[in-house]
Amino acid sequence: MKINIAIDGPSAAGKSTVSKRIAEELNYVHLDTGAMYRCCAYTALKHGLSLEDEDAVCALLEKTKIEMTPDGKIYLDGEDVTLAIRDDDVSMAASDVSKLKRVREDLVKRQQEMAKDKGFVMDGRDIGTVVLKDAEVKIYLTASVEARAERRYKQNKEAGILENDLEQIKKDIAARDEQDMNREFSPLRKADDAIEVDSSDLTVDEVIAQIMQYVNQALEKKESHA
Numbered sequence: 001m002k003i004n005i006a007i008d009g010p011s012a013a014g015k016s017t018v019s020k021r022i023a024e025e026l027n028y029v030h031l032d033t034g035a036m037y038r039c040c041a042y043t044a045l046k047h048g049l050s051l052e053d054e055d056a057v058c059a060l061l062e063k064t065k066i067e068m069t070p071d072g073k074i075y076l077d078g079e080d081v082t083l084a085i086r087d088d089d090v091s092m093a094a095s096d097v098s099k100l101k102r103v104r105e106d107l108v109k110r111q112q113e114m115a116k117d118k119g120f121v122m123d124g125r126d127i128g129t130v131v132l133k134d135a136e137v138k139i140y141l142t143a144s145v146e147a148r149a150e151r152r153y154k155q156n157k158e159a160g161i162l163e164n165d166l167e168q169i170k171k172d173i174a175a176r177d178e179q180d181m182n183r184e185f186s187p188l189r190k191a192d193d194a195i196e197v198d199s200s201d202l203t204v205d206e207v208i209a210q211i212m213q214y215v216n217q218a219l220e221k222k223e224s225h226a
């Protein structure tokens with residue numbers, strides 16, 4: 001018996017890392033919805049569109065194919081953009097296009113179609129509140145801006161990306177929080193029935209262990225009702 005797991009939270013809280021590991025542990029499918037907003041932003045930038053031009057961005061998105069493979073690769077109209085969409089410019093641009101109502105409608109529809117059945121771990125900003133409202137486990141994964149910036153800086157350093165220093169990364173994360181939490185359509189917020197996990201002082205393994213407890217409880221509950 002399978003369930004769905006929604007993991008929402010602000011940028012760089014570790015959602016993708018944790019979701020991926022949980023999906024592996026349960027043999028579920030991980031869907032990183034942020035990557036889809038990043039693809040939309042990436043192609044809009046590439047085509048020189050204004051990120052505020054909803055008609056143009058939506059028309060382009062409608063004919064854009066986004067594919068996500070089980071091994072974590074992301075293809076945009078056949079081009080491997082797995083790394084390109086992680087650029088700092090694309091991060092802020094993704095937050096910009098995610099404000100557009102029709103961009104959200106298009107991507108939410110794709111996400112709901114992909115996760116029609118159970119057995120998904122989906123991470124993003126509106127999964128527990130909009131995309132998978134009936135997910136059996138909803139987690140709101142958060143951490144202080146300082147902890148998130150330090151982790152992102154370390155990740156970048158390990159990946160050989162030395163574009164921004166720690167202070168700049170902190171500023172970017174705070175700006176993206178502000179924009180994602182205060183936009184008009186589906187702003188980032190904790191669903192009423194989500195459990196908040198603050199990972200500021202926890203290791204990845206500790207966060208996973210905590211979430212797996214909730215997952216196991218939900219699975220037991222489902223089995224006992226079957």
Ligand code: DC
Nearest residue numbers: 033034035037094095098124125126
């Ligand atoms: O999770 P991420 O940092 O890759 O997401 C990039 C941007 O996409 C984020 O700043 C807000 C937007 N986003 C969203 O609005 N809804 C989602 N479900 C996922 C991401």
